[in-house]
Amino acid sequence: ELKLVCDGYIEDLRKDFLVSNPSKMVRIGDYIAKRNEINSDGKIELEQGINIQKQFITPQRSNSNLYGRRIVRKGDIAYCTQLNNSNVAYREGDDCVVSSVYDIIYVKDISILLSKYLMLWLIRPEFGRYVYTRSTGSAYEFLSYDDLADYKIPLPNMNIQKAIVDIYDCYIERQRIATQLKEQLNTLCPILVKGSLETAGK
Numbered sequence: 001e002l003k004l005v006c007d008g009y010i011e012d013l014r015k016d017f018l019v020s021n022p023s024k025m026v027r028i029g030d031y032i033a034k035r036n037e038i039n040s041d042g043k044i045e046l047e048q049g050i051n052i053q054k055q056f057i058t059p060q061r062s063n064s065n066l067y068g069r070r071i072v073r074k075g076d077i078a079y080c081t082q083l084n085n086s087n088v089a090y091r092e093g094d095d096c097v098v099s100s101v102y103d104i105i106y107v108k109d110i111s112i113l114l115s116k117y118l119m120l121w122l123i124r125p126e127f128g129r130y131v132y133t134r135s136t137g138s139a140y141e142f143l144s145y146d147d148l149a150d151y152k153i154p155l156p157n158m159n160i161q162k163a164i165v166d167i168y169d170c171y172i173e174r175q176r177i178a179t180q181l182k183e184q185l186n187t188l189c190p191i192l193v194k195g196s197l198e199t200a201g202k
Contacts, residue, residue: 002168002174006167006171010120010124013156024155024156025153025154026152026153026155027149027150027151027152028113028118028152029146029148029150031109031112033106034145035072035076036070037071038068040067040068042066042067044095044096046094046095047059047062047063047066047097048072050078050079050087050089054088054089055089056089069099069100070097070100070103071096072097072102073091074092074094075090075091075107075115076090076091076104076105076106077089077090077091077118077119078091078098078104079102079103079122079148080101080102081101081102081144088119088122088127090119103148112155113161114158114162118153120168121153134147134150
C-alpha cells in the first residue's frame with residue numbers, strides 16, 4: 001500500500017496547488033540545470049541504459065569505446081530525448097556513462113527542491129503525456145531541454161518533500177526485499193521438497 005499512499009499524496013498536492021495555490025506550481029527549469037560532461041578521458045568505465053521501469057541497467061548492447069559518452073553523476077536524472085522512448089531514471093549508484101540519446105539534468109539547490117521529489121513527478125503518466133505534446137521533429141521526434149524546463153510541478157516545503165520521498169524509498173526497499181525473498185524461495189523450495197520426499201520415504 002505504500003505506493004498507493006505516495007501516489008495519492010502527490011495527486012492531492014497537484015489538485016491542491018492547481019486549485020488553491022496555482023502560483024506555487026513552479027517551472028522546473030528555474031531549479032535545474034543541464035549537465036554537459038563528456039567522458040573525454042575514458043576514466044568512467046561503467047556504461048548504463050534505462051529500462052521501462054525507470055531504472056538504470058546494463059545495456060543489452062555494450063560498447064567497448066566509452067570515450068565521448070555522457071556522464072551521469074550520483075543524484076542526477078537522465079532521460080531519453082526521443083519521443084518513442086520517454087525513459088527517465090534517478091542515479092543513486094556510482095557515476096556512469098550513457099549514450100547520446102540521453103540528456104542529463106541536476107537540481108541546482110537541493111535545499112529548495114529534492115532531486116528524488118522531482119523524479120517522482122517525472123515518472124508519472126502525466127509527464128509522459130506532456131512529453132508527447134511538447135516533442136518536436138519529423139521522422140524522429142525529440143523533447144528539447146527548453147520544453148522539459150517548462151514542465152510545472154507543485155513545490156511544497158522541504159518537510160513535505162522529504163516525507164513523500166521517504167514513503168517512496170520505503171516502497172522501493174520493500175519491493176527489493178520481496179524480490180530477494182522470492183529468489184531465495186525459488187532456490188530453496190526444490191531442496192526442501194527433495195528433503196521432504198526423502199524423509200517420507202524412510
